[in-house]
Amino acid sequence: MSGEIQKFYYDNKIVKMFAYATGIWGIVGMLVGLLVAFQIYFPALNFNLEYTTFGRTRPLHTNAVIFAFVGNGIFTGVYYSLQRLLKTRMWSDKLSMINFWGWQLIIVSAAITLLAGFTTGKEYAELEWPIDIAIAGIWVVFGWNMFATILTRRERHLYVAIWFFIATFVTVAVLHIVNSFELPVSFMKSYSWYAGVQDALVQWWYGHNAVAFFLTTPYLGLMYYFLPKAAQRPVYSYKLSIIHFWALIFLYIWAGPHHLLYTSLPEWAQTLGVVFSVMLIAPSWGGMINGLLTLRGAWDKVRDSAVLKFFVVAVTAYGMATFEGPMLSLKSVNAISHYTDWTVGHVHIGALGWNGFLTFGMMYWLIPRMFNTKLYSEKLANVHFWIGTIGILVYAVPLYFAGFTQYLMWQEFTPDGFLAYPNFLETVTQIIPMYVTRSIGGTLYLIGALVMFYNIVKTIKAGDFIANEAAEAPALEKAFIPKLGEYWHRPIERKPIQLLIFALIVILIGGAVEMVPTFLIKSNVPTIEAVKPYTPLELQGRDIYIKEGCYNCHSQMIRPFRHEVERYGDYSKSGEFVYDHPFQWGSKRTGPDLAREGSKKLRKSHSWHFNHMENPQSMSPGSIMPNYPWLLKKDIDIESTPAKIRAMQTLGVPYEDGYDAKAIDELKAQAIEIETKLKEEGIKHADANKEIIALIAYLQRLGTDVEK
């Protein structure tokens, strides 16, 4: 590489913009997190308003932290490191700006629409179809800018961090597109293309790999860049990084079904998920070891550097979470953890420890450099570190207790063979002290972040921003002659497009092996003759259930355990969900399972539901469920019914031809029936036009088909 020396400038402005966005959205995401943590044990904080109720604020929290905080963190780190690793400015400042403003616009529209109740009802993929299209567009802009930069680089070899960025780009694109297949019914309303078991498989293939390829691989790329920078020494083993890169992306893509253990997902798919999840521990720990051992012989630096402290805890949290993950994938362990707060504790070790602390370390390192100054206060950074670390522990430990406690109570039988705690609510009130402690942990963590915010603002004020940082490097020779005897892997590292294609093949195979048989082979989803499509009123009720985010606290999936069958009725069969676009199995039981809510065993009166939705405490004293008074006031969107029926027909739901024309009449007839019954039961102000009527129809339908 002996081309002429060229002068050029790194673009720090875009890095600065993304860093600011990371900080601001981080605080917002954590604040909303704190709100939901308080709401869970203090229902008055739902404010009796639809826009501020848990079913909508919880998706806002998860989306804000994942896509706004970590998303902007990814762009900050990538835009800084990519330019320097490739010795060139980003290919197009214009594309960088479109990437930035486009992403912020998506975040704002996500926040507004989630609170307004527009949701697909699929966790971490709640955003409706117009926003999904915008995300795909901006993601392409990011990839385009990144690839064009790679193709105009001055360094022939691609450092391992860039491999992680490339794998992130291509896999997130595939995940987002496949999981977002939905049929628009109107502007801001769509139905998932898939139903029931298949929808669940696609969703958790996506959900798990959002963790893998949005929260993990890009951050591993950042770790491989910023940790050696901060420690001023190369990574412990570059060879290990090559092996763990390929192993990680290959194994991760198979692991999704571990979110569906003991559900009606075919057994073979669950087993594949378990096996690959267990194997994942090897490459994950390869990454952790590589990160921690980079500090070999430099541990004394950790004492003096807040940045390194943050990195050490981040990588340790990564190691803990990726040990815990495979353990949680073992069926016997999952039987305990699934639907409990153990899972919530687990993900927060990852989010607060790994993503949060790596981001904080990166900010403390980057900002002073870009502003040509020193950090305003190393002492405050250390304060932040300790408050944050204690915050993580105070957050997570109570949730582990909560998870175990609740599971033990769920599954306990009396010597006479009855459930020891037949009332689900008892198992909730028992763990409220743990919820209170968790919110204290969250508060500490947020205080730490605010200390950082102050420290960074002071640093910025003291510094002088270098918008364009001068650099020079020799031009890359056009014609590269490979040395004789070069082995097969080496050319891949020089050729980004080939690397992208290889990574794409590696991730597609795992997804295809799990999905194609589940979609194509009939024996995987045995049909049940008695299961029929929802009536128009029930369909509207189901859409209200989705809109209010009921799935955030209620599952609809009874596992084949004695205690669950005793509590909720017969375990769920895959054939029961064939008309569920989208599936609503849920992943957490803050309230009881609802899969058979309308069955003989669990059925309540219409008036019970009416009163319970208006004020849950009136029916279940001590309940932590929010009030839903607006359901009694808002009219059912009756006019949308024909379009919804037609959309369902397109998706293969067997309504008879021309049913859309009479759907409204049937809806009204069923609504009047429920109104009459409610009045008989003493609810004089019941009104057939209101949303509550549709929701009651839906809840009373659940689990009744198979009893016929």
Add this chain to the structure above:
Amino acid sequence: MESIIGIEIYPIISLVLFFSFFVGLLIWVARTKKEYINHLENLPLED
């Protein structure tokens, strides 16, 4: 497709492909020259 019978061939093909890929990768990594790795691992420290 009516059943799962005969599907084994696909996982077997995948296994063979990936096993070979990772064995090849290990051999390549083991045989890679020190100075090449040195160049790569120092890339973040150069600026």
